[in-house]
Amino acid sequence: MKKRLFAEIDNAPLIIFRIFFGFLLACETIGAIFTGWVKANFIDPDFTFSHIGMDWLQPLPGNGMYYYFVVMGILGLLVMLGYKYRLSLGLYTILWAGVYFMQKTSYNNHYYLLLLVCIIMWFLPANRYASFDVKQKPSLKKLTMPAWCSAVMIFQVAIVYFYATIAKFYPGWLDGTFTRNLLEARTSGFFHEIAIQKWFYIFIAYAGIAFDMLVVPLLLWKRTRTLALIASLIFHLFNSITLHIGIFPYFALSFAVFFYPPEKIRKIFFKRKPVVESYGMDYSNTGVLKYFFIPYFVIQLFLPIRHHLIKGDVLWTEEGHRLSWRMMLRSRGGYTLFKVVNKANNNQIPYNVSDDLTRKQINSMDTKPDMIWQMAQRIKKKYKEKGLDVAVYATTKAGINSDPYKTLIDPTVDLASVEWNYFFHNDWVLMYDENGNIIR
Template sequence: MKNYLYKEIDNAPLIIFRIFFGFLLACETWGAILTGWVKANFIDVQFTYSHIGMDWLQPLPGYGMYFYFAVMGIMGIMVMLGYKYRWSMGLFTIMWSGVYFMQKTSYNNHYYLLVLICLVMFLLPANRYAAIDAKQNPSIKKLTMPAWCSLVMVAQVAIVYFYATVAKFYPDWLDGTFTRNLLNRSTSGAFHDFAMQEWFYLFIAYAGIAFDMLIIPLLLYKRTRTIALVASLIFHLFNSITLEIGIFPFFALTFVVFFYPPERMRRLFFKNKPQVTDYGTTTEKRSTLLYFFIPYIIIQLLLPIRHHFIKGDVLWTEEGHRLSWRMMLRSRGGYTYFKVVNKANNQIIPYHMRDKATPKQIASMRTKPDMIWQTAQRIKKEFAATGLNVAVYADTRVSINGAPLKKLIDEDTDLAAAEWDYFFHNDWIILYDDEGKRID
């Protein structure tokens, strides 16, 4: 295994991935401006729901976020061209991480994956060929890379698909409830009538499980690799058309280059690239593998299972949901009303969220415990600035996948005084048993 990890292989897969990746980064960031995503999430808001502990991370004032995303697009093109690669890839990683941690209103697992791959690519030798850096500085030019560079990418995408598979084994997925609801919202016209047939939405549900479960083994096996590629094209293009999830379908497809023999990628994409006759092994970047990537992979294996050590069903509590590849898995509906009480005289103070947050922010916040708690903390600070010490209570009812509404937050808990537990269950989130009875 040690000899295999350090064996030199043609670096064509990494080079072509860098080119695709940089182009998609530019499409993602410039597209976010053109489609109004930046405006809706960073310009037309008074504040953003940052990840807890990062409330200090707020958008640039005025139209600053347009400039921010424009710069990221430029960094993406520089990555694609391999120009000042470490600097451009590093800056994009920091800036995109800022976008990710700055807002949860449009939270998406794909954005998290983008953070991870940016970090991985920053540490890989992706500017050694077909790069401006290599032309300007021939001493860094190289035709090979250690085999572990490809294996890291394969391991990362395998982890994503594995946990995406495991997460689907719950009743509302297995009986087609979620896929029926999803197709009901995302389709129209004659196709909507077709999609609402039981056999079709059940087919989509089980095809989703089969794809996530089998795609990596099929890509790893030579005889089924091309079949898996065709299946990937159909699966991701279908998702792109019906779900409108930006670059992710194309981003996911780019990982395929790491599953094919490097020599084949060289012949396909770099016909003029010299063929290496004696690969051998390398000692280059061994410390990067040992001290960063092995711990990194271990952390990636552990993060998605942390919700099993937190009391309650993650589908209901959301505790441990993020960073666990629970993708396109459930829909949450419901409402939240806040009651603000002046502690000095127990007087109820009217408070209207629609004056403070956009409809999109309210729709995202009203069913998620962490965002409800953050809202209570914001309300507390808002009134403290006027000299009032207030308690904040939440009346919250939530439905999962169209099920009957149930109370999510303990109405008697002052959320302004409550603490947020990062690692364990927050007792003010109400739990229910399998029969739907409240657990006290």
């Protein structure tokens, strides 16, 4: 195993991935401006729902977030060109981490994956060929890398697909309910008539399981590699066209370069790249593998299963949902009404959440316990600034995959006075038994 990990291989896969990756980073951030994503999530709201514990992380005032994203777009292009690679990628990673932790209204798993790959790539020698860094400092040029550089990328994408597969084994996916609802909402015209047929949405549901389960093993096996790549192209292009999920399909496809023999990648993308006549062993970065990547992957293997240590069904409570590759898995519907009570005289104070939130924020918050709790904290702070000490109660009805609504939040609990439990179940998030009775 040690010999396999530290054996030298052609670094063509890592170099071309850097070029693809940098280009996609630029597309993601500049595209966010032109599609209105930045405006909807950072310019229009008075504040954002940051990750809990990071409420201080708020958008720049005025049009500041437009400039913020332009800077990220430029940094993405610099990564692609390999100019001041570690500085450019390091700055992009910090800025993208800010974007990721700054808002949950438009949470998406590929934003998380983008952050993780930025971190991984910062540790890899992706600027050693076909880069401005090499032109400025020729001594940096190198034609090989240790095999573990490809292995860590393959392992990361394997984790994503493995947990995405496991998460789909629940009734709402297996009976086609979620895929039916999704296709019904996202398709139109002639294709819509096909998409809502039972045979089609059931096929899509099980094809999704099969793809996530088999794509990495099939890419690893030489005999099925090209077949798996063709299946990946069909799968991801279908998702791109029907689901409109930004760069993720193309980002996922770019990992394919690590599954093919490095020499083949060199012949396709770098025809002028010198051929390495003799490969040796490269032990130059053993510390990075041992002290960063091993702990990193231990964490990555644990995070997606942490919800098993938390009481309740993660589909309902949402506790442990994020960072777990539960991608495009369920839809949530419902509403939340807040009741604000003045503790001094027990009088109810009229409150309309639309005075503080955009419609998009309301739709996202309505059925998510952590965002509802955060809103209660903000309401308390708002009235405290007016000299009032208030209690905040929430009446929340929610349903999964168009199921009948049930009460999600205990309406008798003052959410403004309870603490958020980061690691275990919050008792004010109600749970139900198989008969629909509240579990106390």
